[in-house]
Amino acid sequence: MRQIRALRIAAVAAGIALMATGCGATGKSSTGGATSGAPAGPLTGLQIMVPNTAGGGYDTTARVAAKVLEDEKIATNPEVFNLAGAGGTVGLARIVNEKGNGDLTMLMGLGVVGASYTNKSESKLTATTPLARLIEEPGAIMVSKDSPYKTIDDLVTAWKADPGSISVGGGSSPGGPDHLLPMQLAGALGIDATKVNFVSYDGGGDLLPAILGNKVGFAASGAGEYLKQIESGAVRVLATSGENRLEGVDAPTLKESNIDLVFTNWRGIVAPPGITDEDKAKLIGALEKMHGTAAWKEALKTNSWSDAFITGAEFESFLAEQDKRVADVLTKLGLA
Secondary structure, eight states: OOOOEEEEOOOOHHHHHHHHHSTTOOOOOOOOOOOTTOOSSOEESOEEEESSOTTSHHHHHHHHHHHHHHHTTSEESOEEEEOOOGGGHHHHHHHHHSTTOTTEEEEEEHHHHHHHHHTTOSOOGGGSEEEEEEEEEEEEEEEETTOSOOSHHHHHHHHHHOGGGSEEEESSOTTSHHHHHHHHHHHHHTOOGGGOEEEEOSSHHHHHHHHHTTOSSEEEEEGGGGHHHHHHTSEEEEEEOSSSOOTTOOOOBTTTTTOOOOOEEEEEEEEOTTOOHHHHHHHHHHHHHHHTSHHHHHHHHHTTOEEEEEEHHHHHHHHHHHHHHHHHHHHHTTOO
């Protein structure tokens, strides 16, 4: 399912400042503690739901995780399926309504947190069973190979001259990482965020054709979703938003470009509410095993992901904190 909505987002200075200090940025990762209930043999019947379209960041992460789980004999025939819609909240409603189902999990991240508020979802991530935060990654400012913007300076000059004339595409709903990044970028550049023309696409799979077809002036999303197109030259990265440059991506950071902004996104996995302690321990144990494999470490490198692994109670606390911060920000922006 595809959901495209053109939005002109009204933002206030306080909201931008709060977003810069709270949403998207994560603390230092940890490996999490060992789980005494780790399964003795491979998990069977495991399902990983992706709450948006195929080809996006959630989808890529879920399928890479499933492959490692299967190849390393941690799970037998894990199934990945997509249930897209409303910025991830259709999938969120499904996971919350599957109370007690110890076989079902959902790949999620900052975008679903924001969408749960902007879409007025009755279901919230705080109602799920948090299992593990897996990765984090910086955002990327991207254009097509045919774009007139060859450098981040080219884009900044044009955007500051006439903000409303340049549409900004993102693969998440308002409140998600692809929305928060350009809003924070506007704030860092002194651009009036009320004039920013943000166009929301339901996942990276839907955003990619818009980038390639020059339907947006530029896009803000995770570079890992577009590595093939970046390597082929079809997509040009003008800058990335992490502390350091992305390996394999020939682009400066925003800070290197004299723009005072660092931003990272994160992804994790949750289960339905009400699962048994045994099922929770088995799922976390399987993810801990996956995290320790050479195959997962190679996947992190291949996809330009940063290890951000935490589990159980630590991830639960992190998720509650992110939920509150996003809710506070969107309320200040009049979007929640």
